Amino acid sequence: MVAVVFLVFGMLQLTPGDPVQAMVGQYPVPPEFRAAIERHYHLNDPFVSRLWQYFANLAHGDLGFSFQMQRPVTELILERAPRTLILAASGFLTGIPIGLAVGLLSAASQNPHVDRFWTTTTLIAYAIPGFWLGQLLVILFAMQLGWFPTQGMAPLVSRASGFGWLLERARYLALPAITYAIYEATRVARLMRANVIETLGQGYIVTARAKGLSRGAIVRRHVLRNSSLPVVTIMGYAFGVAMGGAVLIETVFSWPGIGLLLIEAIRARDNQVVVGVVLFVSLAVILMNLIVDLIYCALDPRIRTGS
Amino acid sequence: MSLEASHRPRLLDVRNLTVHLRVADRILRAVDGVDLFIAQGECVGIVGESGSGKTTLARAMLRLLPPVELAAFSGEVIFNGKEIRTLPDAALQAMRRQGTFSMVFQDPLGYLNPTQRVGAQIAEALPSTLPAAAARKRTLDLLREAGLREAELVTRRYPHELSGGMRQRALIALALAPSPLLLVADEPTTSLDATVQLQVLETLRHLHRDRNMALAVITHDLGLVAELCDRVYVMRAGKVVECADVFTLFEAPAHPYTARLIELCRRGAPRMTVTADGALA
Numbered sequence: 001m002v003a004v005v006f007l008v009f010g011m012l013q014l015t016p017g018d019p020v021q022a023m024v025g026q027y028p029v030p031p032e033f034r035a036a037i038e039r040h041y042h043l044n045d046p047f048v049s050r051l052w053q054y055f056a057n058l059a060h061g062d063l064g065f066s067f068q069m070q071r072p073v074t075e076l077i078l079e080r081a082p083r084t085l086i087l088a089a090s091g092f093l094t095g096i097p098i099g100l101a102v103g104l105l106s107a108a109s110q111n112p113h114v115d116r117f118w119t120t121t122t123l124i125a126y127a128i129p130g131f132w133l134g135q136l137l138v139i140l141f142a143m144q145l146g147w148f149p150t151q152g153m154a155p156l157v158s159r160a161s162g163f164g165w166l167l168e169r170a171r172y173l174a175l176p177a178i179t180y181a182i183y184e185a186t187r188v189a190r191l192m193r194a195n196v197i198e199t200l201g202q203g204y205i206v207t208a209r210a211k212g213l214s215r216g217a218i219v220r221r222h223v224l225r226n227s228s229l230p231v232v233t234i235m236g237y238a239f240g241v242a243m244g245g246a247v248l249i250e251t252v253f254s255w256p257g258i259g260l261l262l263i264e265a266i267r268a269r270d271n272q273v274v275v276g277v278v279l280f281v282s283l284a285v286i287l288m289n290l291i292v293d294l295i296y297c298a299l300d301p302r303i304r305t306g307s
Numbered sequence: 308m309s310l311e312a313s314h315r316p317r318l319l320d321v322r323n324l325t326v327h328l329r330v331a332d333r334i335l336r337a338v339d340g341v342d343l344f345i346a347q348g349e350c351v352g353i354v355g356e357s358g359s360g361k362t363t364l365a366r367a368m369l370r371l372l373p374p375v376e377l378a379a380f381s382g383e384v385i386f387n388g389k390e391i392r393t394l395p396d397a398a399l400q401a402m403r404r405q406g407t408f409s410m411v412f413q414d415p416l417g418y419l420n421p422t423q424r425v426g427a428q429i430a431e432a433l434p435s436t437l438p439a440a441a442a443r444k445r446t447l448d449l450l451r452e453a454g455l456r457e458a459e460l461v462t463r464r465y466p467h468e469l470s471g472g473m474r475q476r477a478l479i480a481l482a483l484a485p486s487p488l489l490l491v492a493d494e495p496t497t498s499l500d501a502t503v504q505l506q507v508l509e510t511l512r513h514l515h516r517d518r519n520m521a522l523a524v525i526t527h528d529l530g531l532v533a534e535l536c537d538r539v540y541v542m543r544a545g546k547v548v549e550c551a552d553v554f555t556l557f558e559a560p561a562h563p564y565t566a567r568l569i570e571l572c573r574r575g576a577p578r579m580t581v582t583a584d585g586a587l588a
Contacts (some may be wrong), residue, residue, distance in 0.1 A: 082451055110374075172404070185424070190555040199399075202417065202420035203412060203414060203417035204420040204421075206366075206371055206373075206412070206418065207412065207420075207428075207478075208431075209371060210403065210410050210480075211404070211432040211484075211485075212399075212401065212402070212403030212404035212432075212485070213394075213400070213429060213431070214321045214397075221423075221431070222420050222423075223420055226420070226422055229422075300421075301421070301422055301465040302421055303333075304463070
């Protein structure tokens with residue numbers, strides 16, 4: 001974590017651009033204003049002294065202050081994180097089961113046409129960039145058909161309450177979540193297909209056939225679990241990274257999550273926010289890796305005895 | 308013994324069996340017109356060097372080769388009067404569950420599911436109509452019959468938690484679960500230590516005698532064949548080059564290849580390998 005802060009701090013030090021100018025916009029900056037801002041936010045202090053100050057604040061759980069948004073960074077992240085979490089969770093929770101099913105169907109099917117169809121479909125879906133897919137979905141489902149709103153997370157004013165409120169939010173969530181899910185599903189499907197093919201070549205599958213088990217029973221009892229194990233690792237890690245927000249999807253759908261916050265902060269040279277977000281994401285990745293290890297431990301007896 | 312055995316009714320009758328396998332882009336003639344039979348309660352050895360096609364032959368006659376690898380599969384495989392080469396999958400599965408034939412594999416670690424307890428894997432091979440308590444008792448009995456004294460403990464273990472010998476015995480117990488009339492053991496002792504090899508050999512001998520079960524042992528180890536078998540088939544490059552009762556084979560081998568195998572075995576050659584031109588080294 002210390003290394004992450006040091007690295008990001010150093011990199012931001014080297015990036016060109018003037019935070020005060022970014023604050024004012026296109027107009028010339030009055031020298032007195034610049035001097036006041038620079039003094040107030042310690043912008044001209046030496047690198048080492050600012051880094052030291054940052055660590056001192058971090059020790060108190062203070063991620064700094066966004067001088068562009070005039071709010072503490074911790075508050076900003078805590079406000080945005082649940083939105084990113086909702087988007088990522090709905091994307092992953094729909095994408096992973098679909099991906100597992102498609103991968104399994106593709107690899108375990110005895111009909112070569114089924115495999116070819118799904119392999120081609122997933123490859124095409126995998127090759128489509130998320131932001132473009134998002135825009136296509138917006139054009140079709142939001143603009144042509146009008147089923148879903150084009151962007152945002154909620155209407156500006158709303159009278160809905162209770163279940164109606166939930167439904168209204170769900171309509172806003174639908175398109176970004178679908179975009180997310182399609183992307184995750186293709187990743188999982190490709191991985192799962194490879195795993196199932198590998199598992200089907202294992203000796204214990206021959207043993208299962210020798211027992212007289214039907215193909216369905218073999219897949220259910222011997223293939224499914226063993227092929228899903230590597231997916232847990234990859235997707236757990238991906239979920240940690242996803243806490244940094246799917247920057248492109250959040251931008252396309254103006255979803256006010258962590259990803260959009262990061263983009264806004266980078267544009268505005270709001271360095272404290274950038275460092276804060278990166279720190280938050282690295283924490284999420286570390287946490288998810290820990291959770292993945294625990295899940296893996298529960299799923300794979302070989303790890304359990306090893307540890 | 309051998310003469311007597313060959314007069315018993317035939318349990319398995321293989322005629323002109325040919326198996327071509329798809330290996331990468333090539334077609335491999337793994338088994339090339341093999342004739343073979345195993346009588347009821349008989350112990351038959353199938354010997355040959357690595358790559359001679361003996362494992363493929365064994366799997367082909369039990370219909371255990373993955374269909375995707377099969378480029379050609381012809382001939383007759385008659386088990387107890389029933390042609391099984393062309394049998395539909397469902398009928399074949401029913402036949403396996405009813406205890407006709409089963410197989411013990413060479414590498415017990417790879418042939419047991421690493422994420423399931425040994426007990427569950429054996430119970431899976433028992434008839435599904437058996438009540439849980441009865442299935443449990445039967446599992447323990449099978450493990451004991453396969454020579455595992457601490458059967459209770461073994462059922463709760465995962466394959467990787469057992470020693471090589473214990474795993475091989477667990478795999479034998481699994482193969483015995485449907486009470487087969489024929490047990491095919493593919494290199495049952497190759498992956499084991501010398502002392503454990505002897506114990507497993509003893510177990511197989513007991514099972515063969517006590518259950519009056521036909522046994523086919525596939526091996527490159529002529530010592531094992533001499534210990535256990537009534538009759539021997541010698542394979543080379545997918546063909547059976549010689550078939551004789553065990554005494555005739557060792558005393559007066561008819562084929563020069565057999566003679567060479569026996570000579571290598573007497574000299575205690577650790578492992579036979581094939582050179583590029585197909586000769587033994």
